[in-house]
Amino acid sequence: MPKIGVMVVDDSVVVRQVVSQALAQDPDIEVVGVAANGKIALARLPQLNPDMVILDIEMPEMDGLTTLREIRKQYPKLPVVMFSTLTEFGASATVQALTLGANDYVHKPSGAETISEGLRQTREAIVPKLKALVPAKRTAAATAAVKAPVPAPALPVNLTSLAGNHSPKVEALVIGASTGGPNALAVLLSGLPRNLPVPLLIVQHMPPMFTRMLATHLTAHCGIPVSEASDGMLVRVGQGLVAPGNYHLAVARHNGEVTAHLNQDPPENSCRPAVDVLFRSAAAVYGQGTLAVVLTGMGQDGLRGGREIREAGGSVIAQDEATSVVWGMPGAVVKAGVAEAVRPLEELALLITQKLQVGRPGWQPQHLSSAARTAAVV
Incomplete structure (x- = not known):
């Protein structure tokens, strides 16, 4: 199955390294590129063609919210996960990013006493979200060769008329x-x-x-x-x-x-x-x-x-x-x-x-x- 290609955008060299190392430990994920700010990220997106972007909020030159707006204009379906901090500003900016179209968010790891602990925290926070947001075509590629597709279950038929006169009054x-x-x-x-x-x-x-x-x-x-x-x-x-x-x-x-x-x-x-x-x-x-x-x-x-x-x-x-x-x-x-x-x-x-x-x-x-x-x- 093709790996999930991830681009990491963060102004901190240490954060970029920690995230890249944490993701590299998963055989289904590949970090295809990094960027120190949104301006660089937007320039590299066409060449790297990632499946996902992990995007920091606070960055110089072009911050995460501005970058997200541009990504949504140019790549409306590209999954974006925000990298936020557990602060008042971080919470406010993250909620704004989510309502602007970011798919999800993770908190930057804190309190890790060792590098290995920091890697574990990062991996456990990010990997499940990336795999949940992976394009359906990747799952299909993994299963198409071994079994025929299973028909989708029939949807339940509504009780007479959902909004009709037989429905109870909503309270x-x-x-x-x-x-x-x-x-x-x-x-x-x-x-x-x-x-x-x-x-x-x-x-x-x-x-x-x-x-x-x-x-x-x-x-x-x-x-x-x-x-x-x-x-x-x-x-x-x-x-x-x-x-x-x-x-x-x-x-x-x-x-x-x-x-x-x-x-x-x-x-x-x-x-x-x-x-x-x-x-x-x-x-x-x-x-x-x-x-x-x-x-x-x-x-x-x-x-x-x-x-x-x-x-x-x-x-x-x-x-x-x-x-x-x-x-x-x-x-x-x-x-x-x-x-x-x-x-x-x-x-x-x-x-x-x-x-x-x-x-x-x-x-x-x-x-x-x-x-x-x-x-x-x-």
Whole structure:
């Protein structure tokens, strides 16, 4: 199978060497070139033709965000993984990069006492993401010679009409996302009505600080107020809550009011926050009024919780494979027959809006202008 060709862009010679050495230890990956800043990287891209780019954020002459914008203009499908630091600036810039179209991010290793430990940290952080983002043609090349292709499973047929009069009235919108999620969330939320008639609850796999920056970014650009959830916070109609990094988010009803609750129970699906935790609690609180959306991401977080939502009479819809950065999470609910509908990212907001109109004859959706929606994701 052809190796994954990677280009490493970082102004630090030491970082370039550590990353190159760490990746060289994997037989499926080859570092095809390095660059000290974005200007050099853009000049070398046509000759090196990498499959992936690992891109630092802070660099002289041309920084990572400027470089990313240019890469997206010239190479819209080239996977880019940002190399970020666990700082306030690093978190803010990384979230901005993800909403500009970066596919994923990794943290620069810190606290390693030896070179070998630093190499291990780097390899474990980067390699799984690179392999998850590898073009499908590489997987196909490895399997085509040994077995015939397996037909894709038939997609489940919707219950009569997803947005029809037989659907239950939606009482809460819950969303789960991982790899590629920040950009997908920006696209989705910018297409939803600003006068959302239900609460919005989001789990995006991210560490602390990054989730707060994500909430700030979504609020600024998407027309719906979104904040990082805190324990005991009231869940309100028309407002969004994002699970904070390293905390599960669940909801509970007390004396007629729904509140958010955070905990540090063990990770589920190797994640904390986990989508399954939110989905399970939403099923218990809102029952058939739960509308769940599973966006792009690695793994299958959201599958078990999605089943509980369906068992409670609620609905689950999923992003399609073509518009997903990684079709792990949405693919899992689709293949298991849990998703009632599968749509391209750009069509999900319309479908959600149609479902929100059921049982609300007097509600008139108010959307952002086309220019504002474009600005939210550019």
